[in-house]
Amino acid sequence: AQKVTQTQTSISVMEKTTVTMDCVYETQDSSYFLFWYKQTASGEIVFLIRQDSYKKENATVGHYSLNFQKPKSSIGLIITATQIEDSAVYFCAMRDLATGGNNKLTFGQGTVLSVIP
């Protein structure tokens, strides 16, 4: 069975610094997708970034980037030049191709990020 674990319950950083949030996963499959989502204080859940397991290059979107370490089953989210509005809960999620066409995701428990001005 798939499992996604985020061990950091909460993180606080100063504005304009860089933060890394950790995520490790378990899967039986050799091909899978990894995702990060952001949940704002209003409750909105927003898709941020995806990593395909067969790609060696780390994905980057805006000031979000990933640190994908396949041998360690690890996918860290890096936010550079953090802003106050980055304060939110961040979820890691995984879909392995063994689940077929339903594209079911397995989510981690989330990490609360607080950006301090």
Added chain:
Amino acid sequence: EAAVTQSPRNKVAVTGGKVTLSCNQTNNHNNMYWYRQDTGHGLRLIHYSYGAGSTEKGDIPDGYKASRPSQENFSLILELATPSQTSVYFCASGDWVYAEQFFGPGTRLTVL
């Protein structure tokens, strides 16, 4: 313009009553999903659908039914609501290829 919308946004129901939560998407995605989010449990999948006319059980389907009458619409039905079903419910849609899901704004349901 929001691609996944949910109604109602807030709902108070009585124990034993019937509750229907509605979801509409304009992403033209085949797959749609219903989750609930509770403190300490994260997002848990209730039901999902591959397309119009199909519904499948997720990880916690007991006490819930789903209906997918069209590509755009997916409903979650609580025939006999219980206080344990008090939660925030999210609908999402996703495509076949990459599997990222796009979420609606959520519905806060309170069952008294």
